[in-house]
Amino acid sequence: MESKVVDQKKILLAVVTLLVVIIAVFALLNRSGEELHEGEILIEAGGNTLGVLTVADLQKLPAVQKKMVIQSTGGMTKHEFTGTPLLDVLNSIDPGLTQKYTRIITKGIDNYTSGVEMSEVLKPNNVFIVYADYGKPLQTKTGGEGAMRIIIYQDEFGQRFTNFLTSLELQ
Numbered sequence: 001m002e003s004k005v006v007d008q009k010k011i012l013l014a015v016v017t018l019l020v021v022i023i024a025v026f027a028l029l030n031r032s033g034e035e036l037h038e039g040e041i042l043i044e045a046g047g048n049t050l051g052v053l054t055v056a057d058l059q060k061l062p063a064v065q066k067k068m069v070i071q072s073t074g075g076m077t078k079h080e081f082t083g084t085p086l087l088d089v090l091n092s093i094d095p096g097l098t099q100k101y102t103r104i105i106t107k108g109i110d111n112y113t114s115g116v117e118m119s120e121v122l123k124p125n126n127v128f129i130v131y132a133d134y135g136k137p138l139q140t141k142t143g144g145e146g147a148m149r150i151i152i153y154q155d156e157f158g159q160r161f162t163n164f165l166t167s168l169e170l171q
């Protein structure tokens with residue numbers, strides 16, 4: 001009778017230990033995947049992180065004001081964005097990036113994915129990362145401050161203007 005109770009305790013302990021190990025392994029596997037955070041842009045190439053940017057980092061670079069109307073099937077929205085040319089952002093990380101890579105995949109926190117060619121980024125007055133509209137910080141998906149967004153000035157429609165920007169993958 002005594003030993004049966006001990007056996008049950010041992011089995012219970014073994015099961016709990018096994019569960020803890022399984023949870024730990026899955027947590028580790030998930031961690032090695034790409035982690036996207038609101039209010040942060042992960043800049044990566046070939047699985048390596050080149051940098052992480054926040055609005056505070058962008059504000060250290062020269063700011064420009066961009067008045068524009070975004071066209072979509074749902075109608076038009078008027079904006080007066082504040083931001084920085086993507087070219088200046090890339091150069092602030094490493095001035096060699098624009099020569100080394102040919103395109104950039106942009107991704108939002110909602111996994112909305114789009115892209116821009118490096119040739120578009122190199123054009124003057126074209127691709128910007130913006131962080132304010134009419135002087136107000138862009139809102140994150142969850143309603144906080146600190147969102148960033150890609151805009152392409154010489155695009156007619158707004159589909160590629162990735163909002164809630166969380167990663168730039170250089171290819």
Ligand SMILES: Nc1nc2c(c(=O)[nH]1)N[C@H]1C(S)=C(S)[C@@H](COP(=O)(O)O)O[C@H]1N2
Nearest residue numbers: 070071072077108112158159161162163164
């Ligand atoms: N992260 C994210 N960005 C996005 C989208 C989206 O669903 N998620 N929709 C795109 C589309 S289809 C359009 S038309 C514009 C709309 O921008 P607006 O709401 O500022 O006018 O955002 C683009 N950027």
Ligand SMILES: [Mo]
Nearest residue numbers: 072073158159
């Ligand atoms: Mo759209």
